[in-house]
Amino acid sequence: MDNDQTPGWRAYAWGVLAALTCPCHLPILAAVLAGTTAGAFLSEHWGIAALALAALFLLALTRALRAFRSRS
Numbered sequence: 001m002d003n004d005q006t007p008g009w010r011a012y013a014w015g016v017l018a019a020l021t022c023p024c025h026l027p028i029l030a031a032v033l034a035g036t037t038a039g040a041f042l043s044e045h046w047g048i049a050a051l052a053l054a055a056l057f058l059l060a061l062t063r064a065l066r067a068f069r070s071r072s
Helices: 007-022 023-031 037-042 046-071
Strands: none
Touching: 007 046, 023 037, 023 046, 037 046
16 A cells, blocks of 8 residues: 555656666666676776766656655
8 A cells, every 4th residue: 555645666766767767876886786787888988978977867866856745
């Protein structure tokens, strides 16, 4: 049962996505993906990756805040 006063799973999912895509985590992400194709792309196109992560972070953050506000 989902209580109207508690945030739903989508609000938490958007929050987790925002935390994972925060641009300040880019060096950690590069270290974790080292030796993979994604890691090679990330190291080769650092600026594009930072802009893409920043855009995804802002989208996820606004969606999470909106979801948490609408549920309370």
